[in-house]
Amino acid sequence: MGTGKSVSSSTFSAGGCDWRIDLYPDGVDENKSAYVSAFLYFVSGTADAAAVVVVPKPKLHQDLTDMLKSGEGADVTFSVGDQLFPAHRCILAARSMVFRAELFGAMKEKDAHCIKIQDMEPAVFEALLHFVYTDSMPDDCDDTDSLPDDCDDNAAVNIVAIQHLLVAADRYGLDRLRLLCEAKLCRDIDVQTAATTLALAEQHQCTRLRGACIGFIASRDVLGAVMETDGFKHLITSCPAIMKEILDKVAAVWSNK
Amino acid sequence: MGTGKSVSSSTFSAGGCDWRIDLYPDGVDENKSAYVSAFLYFVSGTADAAAVVVVPKPKLHQDLTDMLKSGEGADVTFSVGDQLFPAHRCILAARSMVFRAELFGAMKEKDAHCIKIQDMEPAVFEALLHFVYTDSMPDDCDDTDSLPDDCDDNAAVNIVAIQHLLVAADRYGLDRLRLLCEAKLCRDIDVQTAATTLALAEQHQCTRLRGACIGFIASRDVLGAVMETDGFKHLITSCPAIMKEILDKVAAVWSNK
Numbered sequence: 001m002g003t004g005k006s007v008s009s010s011t012f013s014a015g016g017c018d019w020r021i022d023l024y025p026d027g028v029d030e031n032k033s034a035y036v037s038a039f040l041y042f043v044s045g046t047a048d049a050a051a052v053v054v055v056p057k058p059k060l061h062q063d064l065t066d067m068l069k070s071g072e073g074a075d076v077t078f079s080v081g082d083q084l085f086p087a088h089r090c091i092l093a094a095r096s097m098v099f100r101a102e103l104f105g106a107m108k109e110k111d112a113h114c115i116k117i118q119d120m121e122p123a124v125f126e127a128l129l130h131f132v133y134t135d136s137m138p139d140d141c142d143d144t145d146s147l148p149d150d151c152d153d154n155a156a157v158n159i160v161a162i163q164h165l166l167v168a169a170d171r172y173g174l175d176r177l178r179l180l181c182e183a184k185l186c187r188d189i190d191v192q193t194a195a196t197t198l199a200l201a202e203q204h205q206c207t208r209l210r211g212a213c214i215g216f217i218a219s220r221d222v223l224g225a226v227m228e229t230d231g232f233k234h235l236i237t238s239c240p241a242i243m244k245e246i247l248d249k250v251a252a253v254w255s256n257k
Numbered sequence: 258m259g260t261g262k263s264v265s266s267s268t269f270s271a272g273g274c275d276w277r278i279d280l281y282p283d284g285v286d287e288n289k290s291a292y293v294s295a296f297l298y299f300v301s302g303t304a305d306a307a308a309v310v311v312v313p314k315p316k317l318h319q320d321l322t323d324m325l326k327s328g329e330g331a332d333v334t335f336s337v338g339d340q341l342f343p344a345h346r347c348i349l350a351a352r353s354m355v356f357r358a359e360l361f362g363a364m365k366e367k368d369a370h371c372i373k374i375q376d377m378e379p380a381v382f383e384a385l386l387h388f389v390y391t392d393s394m395p396d397d398c399d400d401t402d403s404l405p406d407d408c409d410d411n412a413a414v415n416i417v418a419i420q421h422l423l424v425a426a427d428r429y430g431l432d433r434l435r436l437l438c439e440a441k442l443c444r445d446i447d448v449q450t451a452a453t454t455l456a457l458a459e460q461h462q463c464t465r466l467r468g469a470c471i472g473f474i475a476s477r478d479v480l481g482a483v484m485e486t487d488g489f490k491h492l493i494t495s496c497p498a499i500m501k502e503i504l505d506k507v508a509a510v511w512s513n514k
Contacts, residue, residue, distance in 0.1 A: 007264045009282040009293040021293055023280050025266035036266045036278055053440040053465045056433055058392035061317070063351045073347035073361060075332075090330035090345045094320045104330060135317035176313055183310040208310045 064133040083122040124164045195231030218249035321390040340379040381421045439466045452488030475506035
């Protein structure tokens with residue numbers, strides 16, 4: 001209907017006040033013409049201002065983040081590479097079946113106050129702990145979108161970090177973190193990392209990520225460039241059966257043209 | 258613009274697919290004419306369906322609820338009335354300055370494994386623990402809205418429970434729980450409970466709830482009935498200064514007529 005043109009809802013009541021929604025289907029101005037904009041307007045109010053009690057946002061996540069950072073009340077320490085991470089057994093056990101078995105089960109770590117983690121970078125374990133305490137990825141794992149286009153190196157570093165985090169999530173049975181990593185890798189497949197991400201998806205049974213990587217690699221614009229990467233050369237030796245699947249996909253693309 | 262009439266946004270892209278929003282400002286049909294309806298339509302997709310990784314909802318709150326219920330890893334027990342509540346020191350300390358001082362500070366409870374709580378009903382302490390672990394009120398504290406109109410007795414019981422929970426929240430420095438209780442009491446002020454809620458608001462410095470109670474009591478339809486309640490008789494003796502404020506409000510209402 002045109003940029004800057006709007007339609008208004010009829011007035012409706014909520015919380016003792018009257019409201020109206022204006023919708024701009026083609027954007028409120030030229031700068032925002034790619035976005036549907038909706039505005040909620042306050043029309044009139046009958047409720048006494050004193051009668052409204054404002055409840056602040058939940059802060060459980062922040063409280064647990066602070067607890068992780070301060071280490072107060074920690075009853076176990078993990079030694080990862082050259083770093084130590086104090087943590088709280090009950091939180092770890094509540095969030096991961098693997099930690100539960102390790103910390104409250106019959107394993108020898110049950111009574112250990114310092115547990116050594118092999119084959120993991122400290123930064124990866126730190127990101128894993130952040131997820132365990134907050135249910136979200138650390139901010140610095142989630143900022144490839146905000147990087148300028150000339151920061152390909154940083155973006156690649158970040159994708160490698162997410163790949164390692166996916167491996168750690170799988171190791172500790174943190175299914176939601178695994179899927180968060182998969183979703184992130186799925187959005188950020190690029191020439192440099194497509195082959196290594198595919199190898200990872202194959203090793204960790206990430207069916208959808210695997211399909212997305214094969215679809216990406218088997219496209220006219222990128223196939224040649226992906227095949228030049230070290231990751232692809234490694235893929236040929238580590239997962240030779242996948243070559244056939246990539247070729248099947250190429251053949252399917254060609255037959256659709 | 259009339260029920261059943263809609264406007265459509267232009268098509269926009271997200272997640273590799275094209276979408277359109279249809280808005281019905283005056284409702285999609287007669288049954289829903291009081292509601293603004295918006296529908297998101299899938300227009301076309303180019304992304305391979307395999308390329309979408311679905312991430313499930315966060316479950317930190319559920320994991321902590323399960324931990325509280327199972328009591329696994331609990332390292333402290335509270336004795337309240339005739340009930341025992343196993344809990345986790347680190348969670349309590351992360352969420353409440355008062356628990357932190359009690360459990361990790363210099364107080365004598367620091368090394369105690371069983372802490373006796375005086376002057377509190379077990380059900381109130383249980384609701385308090387639920388909030389500490391989940392940042393939300395227990396469901397049964399939040400269901401007055403769903404009660405049929407002839408369940409005034411149940412609603413009153415529920416309001417009394419929320420009043421007690423507010424006192425407990427104040428005692429443990431749980432500001433957000435206090436405000437949740439205030440907001441709930443503010444929405445549910447009625448003739449039977451207005452005076453006791455006002456006394457509570459006065460004792461615990463709940464300014465907005467106090468103002469809402471005075472506004473409710475000083476209205477033509479309810480003043481007489483509120484004054485008949487035991488709560489009002491108690492209010493006169495416990496907070497005599499409030500009578501003047503109620504009269505001020507009545508005078509203000511009359512002068513506006």
